[in-house]
Amino acid sequence: MSPLHELAHAKINLYLHVTGRRPADGYHLLDSLAVFAGAADRLELTAGSGRGGRVTLDIRGRFAAGLGGDDRADNLIVRAGAVLRELVGADAARHLPDVAVVLHKELPVASGIGGGSADAAAALRLLLRVWKLDVPRAALMALATRLGADVPVCLDQRAARMEGIGEELTPAPILPPCGMMLVNCGESVSTPQVFRTRAPVFTPRAVLPPQWHALADMVRDLSAQTNDLQDAACALCPEITTVLSALRAAPGCRLARMSGSGATCFALFDSPAAARAAQDAVQRAGWWVWAGDLCRNGGNPAVGADSIPA
Ligand SMILES: C[C@@](CO)(OP(=O)(O)O)[C@H](O)COP(=O)(O)OP(=O)(O)OC[C@H]1O[C@@H](n2ccc(N)nc2=O)[C@H](O)[C@@H]1O
Numbered sequence: 116m117s118p119l120h121e122l123a124h125a126k127i128n129l130y131l132h133v134t135g136r137r138p139a140d141g142y143h144l145l146d147s148l149a150v151f152a153g154a155a156d157r158l159e160l161t162a163g164s165g166r167g168g169r170v171t172l173d174i175r176g177r178f179a180a181g182l183g184g185d186d187r188a189d190n191l192i193v194r195a196g197a198v199l200r201e202l203v204g205a206d207a208a209r210h211l212p213d214v215a216v217v218l219h220k221e222l223p224v225a226s227g228i229g230g231g232s233a234d235a236a237a238a239l240r241l242l243l244r245v246w247k248l249d250v251p252r253a254a255l256m257a258l259a260t261r262l263g264a265d266v267p268v269c270l271d272q273r274a275a276r277m278e279g280i281g282e283e284l285t286p287a288p289i290l291p292p293c294g295m296m297l298v299n300c301g302e303s304v305s306t307p308q309v310f311r312t313r314a315p316v317f318t319p320r321a322v323l324p325p326q327w328h329a330l331a332d333m334v335r336d337l338s339a340q341t342n343d344l345q346d347a348a349c350a351l352c353p354e355i356t357t358v359l360s361a362l363r364a365a366p367g368c369r370l371a372r373m374s375g376s377g378a379t380c381f382a383l384f385d386s387p388a389a390a391r392a393a394q395d396a397v398q399r400a401g402w403w404v405w406a407g408d409l410c411r412n413g414g415n416p417a418v419g420a421d422s423i424p425a
């Protein structure tokens with residue numbers, strides 16, 4: 116059988132408000148607009164002849180070393196296989212084909228763009244296909260949430276508003292044409308540490324229109340919103356401030372901000388071409404720079420339906 120392929124796109128938080136805390140576990144409640152950039156990891160899955168639904172993983176690509184070590188059990192791709200086997204039950208899992216996955220890791224690790232979550236979601240999409248499973252959408256979303264708060268939004272890879280801890284998804288405003296640049300300085304930032312370091316204040320949820328017709332409208336609204344984790348991340352990793360200054364000085368930049376808990380920052384431009392044209396002005400030694408378009412309309416209509424077709 117020839118390999119199946121999936122792209123795991125970078126998730127960008129255009130704004131991120133911390134609106135409260137969950138009493139049960141202290142997790143922070145968020146209001147965030149997540150969009151997906153063309154930048155992506157690539158997954159390749161080949162089914163083997165063995166049975167039992169085992170998932171083996173080989174990691175290659177620019178950021179493979181960031182996921183070092185030979186023990187793959189903790190990798191979100193392998194864990195996606197484990198939660199799906201658990202869902203179908205031990206008896207049925209015995210008959211599932213073993214699979215070999217190759218992850219081409221092209222997104223920086225632990226960098227606020229949800230690469231691990233996107234990989235987990237891509238693995239779920241591939242496993243549902245190769246194992247011919249028909250899982251109702253609600254069950255799939257619950258399973259994705261167990262893997263991480265960002266995994267549900269990565270299943271569809273469609274722009275969405277995220278609330279709760281990320282698992283409450285509603286459609287995003289229709290986005291205007293624009294281009295995006297992403298810059299990561301090479302330092303990973305710890306998400307729990309950023310949450311711990313932030314000032315203990317909350318921001319109300321944003322008011323969003325159903326559509327932004329032009330980039331200027333979206334930039335005007337986003338300018339009134341914030342990433343509430345940015346100051347804490349800059350305090351922990353001062354180079355983020357340098358990245359933001361470089362993006363703001365780039366020709367054609369309309370807005371620059373950090374994504375998620377950092378350290379990756381994004382900038383918006385009038386078009387993908389304008390973003391690409393500004394790339395050289397921003398590039399510094401050791402920085403990862405990507406420029407291009409957003410994913411539009413989502414890449415996975417199969418998981419947009421009520422259930423996953425076999
Ligand atoms: C901040 C966001 C925004 O999209 O993105 P990233 O920076 O990860 O891309 C996410 O909410 C990241 O969610 P997730 O990826 O599940 O975070 P994890 O690494 O599992 O969280 C690690 C720790 O951060 C804290 N945490 C995380 C999420 C949240 N809503 N409240 C929290 O308090 C908790 O202490 C948790 O144990």
Ligand SMILES: Nc1ncnc2c1ncn2[C@@H]1O[C@H](COP(=O)(O)OP(=O)(O)O)[C@@H](O)[C@H]1O
Pocket residue numbers: 182189190191192223224225226227228229230231232233234235265306375376377
């Ligand atoms: N396939 C994977 N890709 C990236 N990180 C992974 C993966 N599997 C497990 N992880 C772990 O998940 C953590 C968060 O990674 P990632 O999703 O890249 O962060 P972020 O959401 O901040 O961009 C990392 O500390 C990493 O060790």
